[in-house]
Amino acid sequence: MLVAKSVVVLAEIITRLGDEDKYLSLVARRQVAVIGYGNQGRSQALNMRDSGLRVVVGNPHDPYEKLALEDGFKVVGVSEASGLADIVFILIPDEVQPEVFERSIKPHLRENSVVVMASGYNYFYGYVKPPDYADVLLLAPRMIGWAVRELYTRGEGFPALVAVGHDHSGVAKGVMLGLAAAMGVFKRGGCAVVSSFREETLLDLLSEQTWAGALLFMFRAYYEVATELGASPEAAILELYASGELAEIAESMKNLGLFEQLRTHSRTSQYGQLTRGPGFVGEEVKDKIRGIALNILNGSFAREWALEQRTGMTVFNRLHEINREHPMELEEKKLYKILGRIG
Numbered sequence: 001m002l003v004a005k006s007v008v009v010l011a012e013i014i015t016r017l018g019d020e021d022k023y024l025s026l027v028a029r030r031q032v033a034v035i036g037y038g039n040q041g042r043s044q045a046l047n048m049r050d051s052g053l054r055v056v057v058g059n060p061h062d063p064y065e066k067l068a069l070e071d072g073f074k075v076v077g078v079s080e081a082s083g084l085a086d087i088v089f090i091l092i093p094d095e096v097q098p099e100v101f102e103r104s105i106k107p108h109l110r111e112n113s114v115v116v117m118a119s120g121y122n123y124f125y126g127y128v129k130p131p132d133y134a135d136v137l138l139l140a141p142r143m144i145g146w147a148v149r150e151l152y153t154r155g156e157g158f159p160a161l162v163a164v165g166h167d168h169s170g171v172a173k174g175v176m177l178g179l180a181a182a183m184g185v186f187k188r189g190g191c192a193v194v195s196s197f198r199e200e201t202l203l204d205l206l207s208e209q210t211w212a213g214a215l216l217f218m219f220r221a222y223y224e225v226a227t228e229l230g231a232s233p234e235a236a237i238l239e240l241y242a243s244g245e246l247a248e249i250a251e252s253m254k255n256l257g258l259f260e261q262l263r264t265h266s267r268t269s270q271y272g273q274l275t276r277g278p279g280f281v282g283e284e285v286k287d288k289i290r291g292i293a294l295n296i297l298n299g300s301f302a303r304e305w306a307l308e309q310r311t312g313m314t315v316f317n318r319l320h321e322i323n324r325e326h327p328m329e330l331e332e333k334k335l336y337k338i339l340g341r342i343g
């Protein structure tokens, strides 16, 4: 069998900082502002404060502000927080970042201010353009928000993609590692993968637009065929995802490896997966993936999405509506009511 040859670029992976205190001292005396107190904002702010950093929260008056106050933070408006800070974490949804940045953050940036983002998207596509006299960093946890906090409190780390987008100060990489340490990345089991805004954006969007989307519609196709053949909707939905077995398989992939986890399934299952699986993914599918990657890298997906947002999200809303009307959705609601998952 031929094994495809490809140029493999190995990443720099940092699991431990030799002298963590040295890196922490680069950031310890500087004022940090966390803009947004949602999924990532809350966890990152709490972790950095517990690591000894001075953190102020920038958020409008709303329930998130209340939560930040309850957690003991000083909370001010986004402009005021940006004005107070040496290091500004932009942890609000990607869609609103360009406008909030131009209006309330950029005017307050000074020589050697540091702008930190948790996703590569807006900087890679030029929707957020910090001035040349500021450093730009990426600290993108490969972890959902609440778990960033949960792991920190258990003394455990998590993987994060980190990158220097612009180094005006000359010490941007050290500051990046100091902030990653303060966030808890280098605790037990965690690591920083030195990356780039381009790589983070490509990998993130490519996952969403290939296997993640395909999985949803593959499940639907399975459901349609299984019910055509007389299977009950309830049994099909439980088999696919509602039982939680899928989450266990994902956990095994993380712990044992993609193919090694197969050994935890029955031999019949292993044989079925190994013989039938490859038939779904030939050169044609790889070409599709390449096409999607091209549209990500050349910015055409980003332009399409920006236009969709400017024109009232009609396609987005319509697609949600169409999908809600599918019989599988209706059966799922009934099942989830019986199981007490929804009211």
Ligand code: NDP
Pocket: 035, 036, 037, 038, 039, 040, 041, 059, 060, 061, 062, 064, 078, 090, 091, 092, 093, 094, 096, 100, 117, 118, 119, 140, 141, 142, 143, 144, 145
């Ligand atoms: P959230 O949706 O949880 O952010 C909510 C926060 O943003 C709230 O404090 C909200 O306050 C504030 N906010 C929303 N709109 C505005 C606005 N127009 N002006 C000021 N504040 C606003 O964001 P996430 O934590 O999910 O995402 C933050 C960043 O982290 C993104 O770049 C995302 O890609 C990245 N990321 C997220 C991950 C996750 O686990 N969700 C994982 C890795 C990276 P209010 O309600 O008052 O507007």
